Amino acid sequence: MKLVILGPAGSGKGQNTARIARKYNLKHVVVGDIVKKEIREKTDVGKIMYDYTSVGKFVPTNLVMQVLNKQLKKLDGYDGYIIDTAPINMEQFEKMNIEELDAAISLEVADYDILRERVLNRLRCPSCFAVTSVLDAPEGHCLDCGAELEHRYDDNLPTLNFRLKQYENETVPVIKSFKALGKLIKVDASGDKDEVFKQICNKINRFFSNKAKKEV
Numbered sequence: 001m002k003l004v005i006l007g008p009a010g011s012g013k014g015q016n017t018a019r020i021a022r023k024y025n026l027k028h029v030v031v032g033d034i035v036k037k038e039i040r041e042k043t044d045v046g047k048i049m050y051d052y053t054s055v056g057k058f059v060p061t062n063l064v065m066q067v068l069n070k071q072l073k074k075l076d077g078y079d080g081y082i083i084d085t086a087p088i089n090m091e092q093f094e095k096m097n098i099e100e101l102d103a104a105i106s107l108e109v110a111d112y113d114i115l116r117e118r119v120l121n122r123l124r125c126p127s128c129f130a131v132t133s134v135l136d137a138p139e140g141h142c143l144d145c146g147a148e149l150e151h152r153y154d155d156n157l158p159t160l161n162f163r164l165k166q167y168e169n170e171t172v173p174v175i176k177s178f179k180a181l182g183k184l185i186k187v188d189a190s191g192d193k194d195e196v197f198k199q200i201c202n203k204i205n206r207f208f209s210n211k212a213k214k215e216v
């Protein structure tokens with residue numbers, strides 16, 4: 001099972017990706033993390049990436065795709081992978097091996113007020129990296145490890161509005177391209193998190209059982 005997951009800020013990508021990865025025994029590939037890892041380990045490509053990030057520039061797509069493809073080749077006993085978050089624009093889409101992917105899961109929330117509320121209430125644990133909400137942890141302590149929770153520096157309204165606009169302009173065309181290939185699993189992610197996860201699993205199961213029927 002080779003998947004990617006896409007969705008705007010606040011759609012629940014991180015949490016759902018972790019749950020999907022556990023349930024289907026998939027390697028959980030976080031694009032931002034593998035870039036950081038290359039930089040931290042000072043690999044040849046990591047050193048080149050550092051030259052960009054250290055002056056506040058984006059790492060060029062070619063380099064990101066190079067390290068991503070390297071990760072996708074090593075399955076380490078998993079039954080596939082799920083990529084969070086790529087391709088986020090058409091440039092990445094064109095440089096990825098889309099043929100090899102089974103499907104893109106698109107988490108959709110039509111009501112942006114829901115996204116705003118989720119993102120502005122979001123808290124993160126600096127110690128175990130759990131993500132929670134002011135509503136679930138009103139005391140401000142991590143429910144898993146007890147550390148003091150913090151807001152992410154970019155979880156504010158102007159940044160969120162910018163990211164939503166960018167999502168519409170750059171990522172929605174990618175979603176349309178997956179749809180045209182018959183590789184889109186669209187999920188309404190506006191509800192409660194367990195209900196959303198259940199819907200994702202039902203749709204994944206249906207997608208792969210239909211795919212298997214077609215291949216017979």
Ligand SMILES: [Zn+2]
Nearest residue numbers: 125128142145
């Ligand atoms: Zn914690």
